[in-house]
Amino acid sequence: MKRYYTLLLITCLLFSVGTYGQTAKVGLVGAQFLKIDVGARGMALGDAVLPLVDDASASFWNPANLSLIKRGSVFFSNVSWIAGVQYNAASAAWNLGTAGVVGAFFSHMNSGEIEETTFNEQQGTGNTFTSTGTVFGVSYARWLTTQFSFGVNAKYVAEDLVSGLAGMPSDYAQGGSWAVDLGTYYDTGIKSIRFGIMIKNFGSEIQPGGSYVDWELGDTILTEVQIPDPDDPTSYMIVEIPEQRDFRAYHMPLSFQFGIAFDPIDTEMHKLSISTVITQPNDNIQRFNVAAEYWFMNILALRAGYSLGQYDKLTGFEDDGSAIYEPTFQGQDLRRLSFGAGVNWKGLRLNVAMTEFDLLDPVTNISVAFNL
Numbered sequence: 001m002k003r004y005y006t007l008l009l010i011t012c013l014l015f016s017v018g019t020y021g022q023t024a025k026v027g028l029v030g031a032q033f034l035k036i037d038v039g040a041r042g043m044a045l046g047d048a049v050l051p052l053v054d055d056a057s058a059s060f061w062n063p064a065n066l067s068l069i070k071r072g073s074v075f076f077s078n079v080s081w082i083a084g085v086q087y088n089a090a091s092a093a094w095n096l097g098t099a100g101v102v103g104a105f106f107s108h109m110n111s112g113e114i115e116e117t118t119f120n121e122q123q124g125t126g127n128t129f130t131s132t133g134t135v136f137g138v139s140y141a142r143w144l145t146t147q148f149s150f151g152v153n154a155k156y157v158a159e160d161l162v163s164g165l166a167g168m169p170s171d172y173a174q175g176g177s178w179a180v181d182l183g184t185y186y187d188t189g190i191k192s193i194r195f196g197i198m199i200k201n202f203g204s205e206i207q208p209g210g211s212y213v214d215w216e217l218g219d220t221i222l223t224e225v226q227i228p229d230p231d232d233p234t235s236y237m238i239v240e241i242p243e244q245r246d247f248r249a250y251h252m253p254l255s256f257q258f259g260i261a262f263d264p265i266d267t268e269m270h271k272l273s274i275s276t277v278i279t280q281p282n283d284n285i286q287r288f289n290v291a292a293e294y295w296f297m298n299i300l301a302l303r304a305g306y307s308l309g310q311y312d313k314l315t316g317f318e319d320d321g322s323a324i325y326e327p328t329f330q331g332q333d334l335r336r337l338s339f340g341a342g343v344n345w346k347g348l349r350l351n352v353a354m355t356e357f358d359l360l361d362p363v364t365n366i367s368v369a370f371n372l
Contacts, residue, residue, distance in 0.1 A: 029283035030250035031157055033109040033133035034201055038089045039077050040351035040365040044340025045291035046305020048277040050259030051185070051196045052293065055349065055369040056091040059105040059139045062198045062259075063151030064183035066093050066101040066141035069371065077367035082360050084112045093139065100142030105153075109133040116165060119215050129165035134158045147189060153181035157252060159206060171209030179203025179252055192263040199256055205249035213242045254282040271295040285309050291338075301342035303353070307335050340365075347371045 037043035038060035042053065050062050056075035058065035072094045079087040086109070093103030111131040115124045137155025144150055158176035162168060183198040213220055223243040226236045259277035266272075277289040291305030316324045340353030349369040356362045 028251070029253050030206060031133060031159055031252045033087065034135070034157065034253050036079055036081055036087045036109065037365060038079070038107060039075070040340050040353035040367040041303065041342060043355055043365040044303035044305060044338055044351070044353035045275060045293060046289045046307045046338040047279070048259065048275040048289035048291035048305050050198060050257055050277045051194050051261040052273060052275055055371055056093045056103060057367070057369060059091045059093065059103050059153060060089065060107070062183040062185065062196050063139045063141050063153050063181060064149045064185040064196060066103055066139055066151055067143050067149035067185065069093050069095050069101055071095055071372040073369060073371045075367065075369040077365065079363065079365045081363050086110050086112070100140055103139035104137070105139065106136045107134070127166050129162045132160045132163050147187045149185045151183045155179055155181070157203070157206070161208065169210055173208045173210055173247065175206040175208040177204045177206045177252070192266060193260065195258070195260040197258050201252040201254050203252055205251055207249040208247040211244040211246050214245055251282065256280045269297055271298070299344055301344070303341065304337065304339045306337055
């Protein structure tokens with residue numbers, strides 16, 4: 001038991017050192033749908049599933065864990081996300097023996113219909129559009145030793161920010177790029193301690209197509225151009241027209257994760273797993289996920305998790321109207337508790353999960369996996 005206490009202490013120290021003095025860089029990274037939890041088990045555990053996942057959903061959490069699949073596995077997931085956003089995912093993996101484990105995966109996000117508004121028509125133009133995001137790729141994992149495995153995803157990430165908007169070019173606000181995920185899994189052989197490391201969404205920038213007209217102080221930003229003088233074809237005249245700006249390229253949400261888990265209780269009837277995962281994203285402060293999973297006879301599972309980050313919380317206003325912030329620990333991105341349950345029957349796994357938010361409605365996740 002002392003080893004467990006020491007392990008938790010080291011993890012907490014790593015977290016406290018990493019979060020000191022960090023600054024959130026929100027709004028600088030696109031393809032945010034890649035952050036949505038895939039699979040109810042991972043959501044219920046507050047994203048602290050990195051060292052625990054052992055079915056085809058590992059393609060989304062840590063491809064190295066695909067090596068834990070004995071024969072084959074298939075996985076399906078539906079997430080009812082914030083503001084009616086739907087996110088669906090599917091994956092499959094097959095163990096080729098000494099050659100390793102191969103897999104394929106796909107996910108798709110759909111925002112539902114959004115009403116178009118413009119600067120001049122802020123009550124709506126009557127047009128609607130949807131925002132979509134799609135990922136598809138392949139996975140490979142292999143044991144390099146009897147305790148250490150390595151995994152990799154190669155995937156293509158595409159976004160269509162205004163799909164179906166009338167009057168726009170076919171490539172308007174569309175873009176895509178290739179990316180890779182790299183993961184490792186290590187079973188220490190000491191008690192039940194195992195850990196994993198993951199680098200996620202490492203790739204080039206996404207460049208949306210098309211251009212836009214910007215506004216400043218209620219007017220379009222103008223630029224001077226030369227055009228032929230209609231009264232004198234041999235000369236030119238200077239006119240001002242709205243400036244067309246190309247959309248800027250943006251990075252994907254790159255993150256580095258370290259997760260560790262152990263089982264303080266592991267008997268034929270009862271099993272309790274404790275997992276912690278530290279995540280360092282490229283657009284926000286470091287977060288610390290902690291979770292517990294209880295299994296009864298390897299049939300019924302109960303799960304709960306929490307995601308923490310060090311934030312400056314709005315607590316009031318000065319007399320001059322300036323905001324007052326105080327440092328505090330609270331749920332990552334205003335998350336509260338995540339929880340869920342699962343049933344495992346002859347390799348068929350049905351999981352449900354819910355995550356509560358401080359200001360927003362809860363989100364739910366339903367997933368099914370089957371391990372041969």
